[in-house]
Amino acid sequence: MTRKAICAKETLVDGKFISGLAVIIENGSIVELLDIGQVSKDTKIDHYSDSVLVPGFVDIQVNGGGGVLFNDNPSVSTIEKIGSAHRKYGTTSFLPTIISDDLEKVAEAIAAVDEAIKSGVPGVEGIHIEGPFLNEQKKGIHDASKFRRLSENDIKLLTSLKSGKTLLTIAPEVNDNELISTLHHAGIILSAGHTNASYEQAMSAVNKGISGFTHLYNAMSAFESRAPGVVGAAFDSVQSWASIIADGHHVHPAALKHAIECKGIQKTILITDAMPTVGSDVKEFWLGSEHITAKDGTCKNHEGSLAGSDLDMISAVKYVNETLGYKLEDAIAMATLSPSSFMKLDDKIGAVAVGKKANFVLLNEELSVTNTWIDGLPDNH
Numbered sequence: 001m002t003r004k005a006i007c008a009k010e011t012l013v014d015g016k017f018i019s020g021l022a023v024i025i026e027n028g029s030i031v032e033l034l035d036i037g038q039v040s041k042d043t044k045i046d047h048y049s050d051s052v053l054v055p056g057f058v059d060i061q062v063n064g065g066g067g068v069l070f071n072d073n074p075s076v077s078t079i080e081k082i083g084s085a086h087r088k089y090g091t092t093s094f095l096p097t098i099i100s101d102d103l104e105k106v107a108e109a110i111a112a113v114d115e116a117i118k119s120g121v122p123g124v125e126g127i128h129i130e131g132p133f134l135n136e137q138k139k140g141i142h143d144a145s146k147f148r149r150l151s152e153n154d155i156k157l158l159t160s161l162k163s164g165k166t167l168l169t170i171a172p173e174v175n176d177n178e179l180i181s182t183l184h185h186a187g188i189i190l191s192a193g194h195t196n197a198s199y200e201q202a203m204s205a206v207n208k209g210i211s212g213f214t215h216l217y218n219a220m221s222a223f224e225s226r227a228p229g230v231v232g233a234a235f236d237s238v239q240s241w242a243s244i245i246a247d248g249h250h251v252h253p254a255a256l257k258h259a260i261e262c263k264g265i266q267k268t269i270l271i272t273d274a275m276p277t278v279g280s281d282v283k284e285f286w287l288g289s290e291h292i293t294a295k296d297g298t299c300k301n302h303e304g305s306l307a308g309s310d311l312d313m314i315s316a317v318k319y320v321n322e323t324l325g326y327k328l329e330d331a332i333a334m335a336t337l338s339p340s341s342f343m344k345l346d347d348k349i350g351a352v353a354v355g356k357k358a359n360f361v362l363l364n365e366e367l368s369v370t371n372t373w374i375d376g377l378p379d380n381h
Contacts, residue, residue, distance in 0.1 A: 002026075005045040006373075007036050008053035008362065013352050015329050017052065025358040028375035033354060048362055051370060054332050055351050056092025056359030057313040058339040060167060061128055061214070061243065061271040063097045064308075067280035069287070070096045074109035079116045083123045085279025086272075087379055089312035090369045092359040093125045093340070093349050095167055097273075099287070100131030100142040103157060110161050117163040122374040123359075125345055126164030130214065134194035135171035140219040141307040142194060143288045150175040159186045165343050169214040171195035172205030184209025189343055191243070194219045195230055202233030206240055212342055215273060216242040216259055217251050218306075235262040241342040243269040246319045247311040249298045257324050260334075265326075269342060270316045270335045275299045275308040318367050328367075 003026045010017040013033065022039045024032035039045060064070055066085030068078050079096050086094060096116075098109040106129060113127040133154075136144040150170065158168060167189045172180060173196065184190055192202055193214025198221070202210075213220070213234040221229030228235075234242045242263050246256060250273075260268050272278065276285050277294040284293050292299050292307045299307045313335055320331040340350025348357050358376035361369055372379050 003031075003043050005039050005043050006048070006053060006360070007045055008048040008051050010052045011352060012052065012054040012329055012332060015333065017329065023053065023352060023358075023360070025376045028358055028377070030352065030354050030356050030358050033352070051362045051364050053352070054361050054363060055336040056349070056361050056372060056374065057090040057317070057335045058093040058125075058343075058345070058350055059086060059091045059272050059274075059313055059335075060095045060269065060339050060343060061097050061130070061273045062086060062091075062094045063099060063274060064276035065274055065278040065280070067276050067282045069276045069285060070109065071099050071101055071105065071287075074098065074105065074112045076112055076116045076119060076121060079112060079124060080121050083121060086274065086312065087123065087372050087374070088279055088369065089314045090317075090361040090372060091123070091313045092361065092372055092374045093123050093345070095126050095128040095165075095343075096124065097128040097130055100134060100146040102146060103132075103154070107157055107160075110157070113164065114162050122377075124164065125343070125349070126166055127161060128167040128169070129158065130169040131194065133168075133170045133175050135174050135196045137196040138171070138194045138219045138221070140194060141287060141290060141301065141305060150179050152179065155179070155182060155186070158183060158188060165189060165345060167191060167343065169193035170210075171197065172208075172210060173197035173201045177205065177208045180205060180210065181208045192220070192230060196221050197230050197233075199228040199230070199232045202230045203237060206233065206237045211240050212269075213240060213242040215250065215271065216244045217255060218245065235259075238267075241267045241269055241338065243271040243339075245273050245309055245311065246270055246316040247297060247309050248319060248323065250306060250309065253323055260324070260326070265330045265333050266338055266341070268334050269339045270313065270320065271339075272311045272313055272316060273309045274311055277310045278312050314367065314369050321367075
């Protein structure tokens with residue numbers, strides 16, 4: 001790839017918007033950040049004088065998009081469709097997410113992600129395995145008949161991804177802490193979710209290697225005066241991260257703001273938990289035996305229970321910025337630097353910095369995505 005430069009009205013670097021900056025790209029990576037006047041004459045500059053350039057968004061929980069659900073057909077083709085759908089909304093790195101299913105289906109999902117990374121599908125950084133090692137009392141929309149306890153025989157499968165990162169959501173109270181520790185030491189990123197653990201159980205699990213909390217507040221024991229629950233543990237474990245669905249439906253804005261204040265910008269992760277409806281005209285789909293309908297910005301079953309979301313990442317960023325009142329650079333950090341740090345991917349994604357992948361989002365004055373780059377390659381919208 002030839003050397004080129006991108007110069008926007010402002011570029012987000014180290015949490016600040018800087019004007020007149022040229023981002024120099026070569027072979028898919030950022031090689032220099034220069035004042036535009038310092039760019040050599042033989043370097044082609046793409047100017048975007050009415051837009052801002054920010055790091056590409058990182059979504060660590062993506063069930064579907066573009067009309068397809070990963071569980072339905074865990075394949076490279078499905079991953080490509082999901083990635084393409086979410087890229088329109090600024091997501092340049094993502095984890096295809098497999099919801100609680102038979103272990104044979106989990107194996108198919110892992111193999112598909114490996115093949116997707118090997119074949120160069122844009123943006124795939126690993127897999128999120130959400131279940132089946134969960135608590136039936138907090139099953140949410142998951143099929144509890146698929147739930148099981150973690151066993152030593154499962155370790156080989158869960159650590160079998162050859163490329164990229166593996167994130168496992170698990171209920172610590174129904175699983176062996178020593179097996180949790182084994183997975184942690186094998187390099188698996190662990191997050192507590194769909195869990196009815198007590199505060200004490202959750203804090204113990206953090207000490208055994210759990211470093212995250214999946215969709216905070218949702219499908220977990222609540223914060224109460226004499227029983228702080230998993231939510232309380234998430235607030236108190238300063239070394240952990242918490243992901244959260246900022247769509248105005250899953251979490252009350254006051255609760256969302258309190259979570260951000262407790263965890264801090266750098267430890268709060270925006271996720272979509274998106275379903276097939278995102279980036280498509282699909283308004284109905286099946287999740288196992290559950291018929292799901294998208295309406296008024298939500299995905300629900302016939303009983304009115306939330307089933308993932310109809311959320312895209314730029315909408316989550318705008319919600320935190322416009323509804324909650326956080327600075328745009330802080331809202332973006334929760335969709336870039338925070339998830340990449342949690343997944344131990346911050347050496348290559350999550351920021352506009354020398355040595356990182358040239359993954360960017362271009363935003364206009366209305367904060368609409370007008371272009372994205374993955375590994376330095378643009379995708380005009």
